[in-house]
Amino acid sequence: MKKRSQPGRVARRRKRKLNTSVQSVTLCHQEQYVRLIRFLKQKGFTSTILQPAHFSDTGRGLQTLKTLKPGQRLISLPQTCLLTTAAVLSSYLGPFIKGWTPRPSPLLVLCVFLVLERHRSPLSEWFPYIDVLPTAYTCPVYFTDDVMNVLPVTVRGRALEQRASVQELHSSNKHFFRSLQPLVDESVEKVFTYEALRWAWCTVNTRSVFMSHSPSPFLSGQDVCALAPFLDLLNHRPDVQVSAHFNSATRCYEIHSVTGIDCYQQAFINYGCHDNQRLLLEYGFVTTNNPHSVVYVDTDSLCKVLQGDNGLEQKMGFLRENEFLSNLTISSEGPGWRLMTVVRVLSLTNTQQGQWKAVLLGQILCEERERWCTQTIRTLCVHALKDTDTALEKISQMLLQCEAPLTEQLGVVMALRQEERCILGKCLDSLITQNQVFFEH
Missing domain, CATH: 3.90.1410.10 (set domain protein methyltransferase, domain 1)
Incomplete structure (x- = not known):
């Protein structure tokens, strides 16, 4: 059998670059963490797989001290520590x-x-x-x-x-x-x-x-x-899969890694399939490239875009009665189903009330109306982008004049706005492509 050759210098450099892209510094020797581990050990905690560390990309978190295989237990915190x-x-x-x-x-x-x-x-x-x-x-x-x-x-x-x-x-x-x-x-x-x-x-x-x-x-x-002391140092990442629950047999709160973790890497957990607005509201942070993130469209924005429609009030009342004016979203791939359904209803006239209910149930409109809907969504995106850019400019000005903790608050809001600007830009690109397909037909 032919022996596999050793990786070359370029490969070694590439691997070294990947390994050093995120820097980490252990915190386990700091007095407050020594005290915390001692406190938990007195209550029955015995885990040695993780150590507190500061990471250049996320800040404080927990670092693995050995490689974890898929399905292996990440942490087990006794009930006495909770x-x-x-x-x-x-x-x-x-x-x-x-x-x-x-x-x-x-x-x-x-x-x-x-x-x-x-x-x-x-x-x-x-x-x-x-x-x-x-x-x-x-x-x-x-x-x-x-x-x-x-x-x-x-x-x-x-x-x-x-x-x-x-x-x-x-x-x-x-x-x-x-x-x-x-x-x-x-x-x-x-x-x-x-x-x-x-x-x-x-x-x-x-x-x-x-x-x-x-x-x-x-x-x-x-x-x-x-x-859950110590366990709550684990940071969230949307693409990580873990199993977390209280084990009534061991009387411990346990987390298992579904995919495994390499040695000396940061261990993450998943708080749930939350978009960035939810993460900000509940946890005070946002994540970049969050696959669950969307931009929410409020009814005032809809009314502003369609303010020339004399039958708008009646159609909005119909949508409100049917509870269709919440969770209207735009993703990187385009408008969400609820938003598209709402816009389809709004594209109809008052003399077409017989079709309103059918559209709520999923009926697609003629090509001309569908094209109108796409253009309306595009206008909504443009308005949202303008609002986002205005807000980002204001945040930048505020950052020049403020100090911590206001800087930290503005930093989180800026990250949210930047992610939403990215989503809106990608949505606009997809709508332009979709519009071109319409015209080709």
């Missing part, structure tokens, strides 16, 4: 929760415990975990009004709702906070500020894992969250 409502109820805070009416939600209980433990640091039991948590987040609930104003319209509305819900959580539970005065050494109003609760809410919202719990007589609502 911060759950059961752990809170068995703590010093438990009696205050059990004696309070109305029953608090699991979310509120976890938030209150985090605020208290942060206040008690460095003497708190959970200080090793609190100490490695971010001190602030880039979720929209942290955004200033100026940053909110450069968000796309569709995500801005949801971001404002998110902010309002956290404000409501704080304002509606002030009596409960006051009942906790015996647990703090200063005025409870100074401990349970809106800023403190916002930090705790973002910690739970961005870092918790799904774990179903038995109903508690002391809590109201569904209890499905757990905070």
Whole structure:
């Protein structure tokens, strides 16, 4: 048998370049991570496959210390290491929760415990975990009004709702906070500020894992969250496949890699098939080249493009009654099915009402109407691109005048806008090609 020749100098250089394109620096010797691992080992954690590291492309994450084969377990975190409502109820805070009416939600209980433990640091039991948590987040609930104003319209509305819900959580539970005065050494109003609760809410919202719990007589609502120290250092990547669940047999939260990971590479998990707007809202970041990302089209933009149509109001009312005016999207490949269906209905006249319902059920129109629909989508893309470019220009100006943390907030919004500009550009290219096909026929 002929022996395979050794790779040449060019191949070695290429491989070396690929291996060094992302730089990493281990963090495992830093005091806060040494303290965290010691804390978890005392609670039964034994994993040595991963180590905390800083990566040049994603920031902090977890690095593999050996090659993982497909299906191999990435991490196993004992239940004793998880911060759950059961752990809170068995703590010093438990009696205050059990004696309070109305029953608090699991979310509120976890938030209150985090605020208290942060206040008690460095003497708190959970200080090793609190100490490695971010001190602030880039979720929209942290955004200033100026940053909110450069968000796309569709995500801005949801971001404002998110902010309002956290404000409501704080304002509606002030009596409960006051009942906790015996647990703090200063005025409870100074401990349970809106800023403190916002930090705790973002910690739970961005870092918790799904774990179903038995109903508690002391809590109201569904209890499905757990905070997982160390495990929550794993970053998200949309093309990664993992299996994650709580193993009732081992009493551990386990993650298995579906495809395997090379040694000394960053280990990723997948938070779900989320587009960038969802990632920004829920986790405070966006990913480049996200295959799930789309641009959302709001009804105001539709009405602006078709403002000369005298029957527009009636058709919009019909679409609203049939719940067709939400989740209207544009992807790199073209308009989503719901958006295209809506535009097809809007292409018809009031005298063609008999066809409206048929179009909702999937009926295709004549070639002339289909061409009109394609042109309308193209106009929507052009308007959206103009809005995106205006926002990016404004963000660039704001970045010249601001400091952190505003810089971080604007950076995330800029990344979102840039990804959406890329999607719109690709969609326009596909529509031009589609239009050319129409004319050829």
